[in-house]
């Protein structure tokens with residue numbers, strides 16, 4: 001399998017190189033040169049398989065040329081062996097039509113673990129083949145940071161620098177990052193938003209000299225391997241609900257457009273996905289883009305769903321590329337325009353290409369609270385605010401009532417205890433695996449939100465290439 005850049009001028013690479021590169025050298029994102037195809041029989045054959053075996057079947061075409069099936073299985077077993085639920089991602093029924101796919105049973109209690117536990121294994125395997133060292137720089141609005149740190153803490157061939165927006169993540173999220181004691185882990189709180197942090201990370205990748213000197217790689221969903229691992233659970237859930245015979249809709253709380261783009265990939269591979277509901281909070285750039293063609297960056301507003309307080313969604317570029325006809329050079333010009341003016345209109349081809357599968361909803365604080373209360377009162381489920389945004393969007397979307405709707409439950413309620421308590425009157429306890437979080441000592445630096453301050457900090461501590 002070869003991968004091409006959404007901006008059309010970086011060299012095509014195989015899976016191993018794409019995983020280690022993160023962002024393409026022309027500033028674009030890597031996507032497979034064509035989508036693997038699963039026939040109805042291939043999908044039927046997934047029925048009854050464990051999560052690990054489903055993962056091996058779904059991901060094998062994407063890693064071809066870099067890992068054989070036995071190697072992939074070994075890495076998946078190591079990654080998903082650390083989940084606390086036998087099913088890895090259990091499905092829970094809420095009513096006759098609504099389901100939750102619980103993606104938060106990994107070590108750091110959010111869906112990010114599903115991909116990042118595997119990415120940690122992939123880095124280790126590929127680096128041992130080439131005797132190399134990586135510097136990971138990442139941006140987090142709360143969950144990617146802890147999941148990535150957990151996946152690479154203590155690994156000899158990797159240093160990780162994680163930027164989070166100071167004061168804009170929950171206490172549990174911050175402590176999950178800053179209480180990890182390992183010499184290769186560096187936490188940086190910046191004065192700014194997640195968007196500022198993400199822009200800095202991309203700028204470091206686009207500085208060819210800096211990228212080469214420190215051998216930068218990415219753990220954010222700009223890294224293709226992140227999305228590949230997330231495609232698996234769409235297959236796993238849909239097969240349990242009757243695919244390929246019965247189509248299934250998914251509602252996805254969305255920020256950086258990675259999770260829902262993985263659903264698009266599953267549909268492109270042949271999974272009968274009836275709808276992908278893009279659920280945003282009031283930071284609604286994606287809702288405006290999909291419903292009106294207006295992709296313009298608004299001011300970020302802090303909400304009770306901090307992980308989705310995002311106004312520039314990295315992976316939307318992947319959709320614009322694929323749905324718009326895969327013209328990389330045209331997209332490079334369009335994205336250049338966005339980077340200069342912070343606004344762009346989708347082309348007709350991009351809008352039509354997305355319209356067949358996507359629908360969107362913007363959910364405000366009241367909608368989120370009502371969904372949390374409904375899940376608690378009607379189905380005895382305590383859900384986190386992000387999952388509630390997804391559930392509210394599912395309930396607001398008009399669909400054929402015979403189609404099951406799966407809301408992706410992206411985080412454990414305990415990560416957002418104050419918001420959950422406000423909505424339901426119940427304070428979720430911290431699960432045993434993070435039970436002593438508030439007794440541990442925190443380690444992080446605060447830096448001004450400038451590129452110069454952050455790169456100077458990284459350059460002083462990262463291992464330069466020999």
Ligand SMILES: Cc1ncc(COP(=O)(O)O)c(C=O)c1O
Nearest residue numbers: 143254255256257258259307410
């Ligand atoms: C709990 C939670 N829900 C939803 C999202 C949004 O996912 P994505 O950025 O892949 O759209 C995030 C962060 O990305 C998150 O941490």
Ligand SMILES: N[C@@H](CCOP(=O)(O)O)C(=O)O
Nearest residue numbers: 140141142143144220221307
């Ligand atoms: N919500 C994310 C933001 C980063 O998204 P990613 O999927 O691109 O890593 C977070 O929790 O950090």
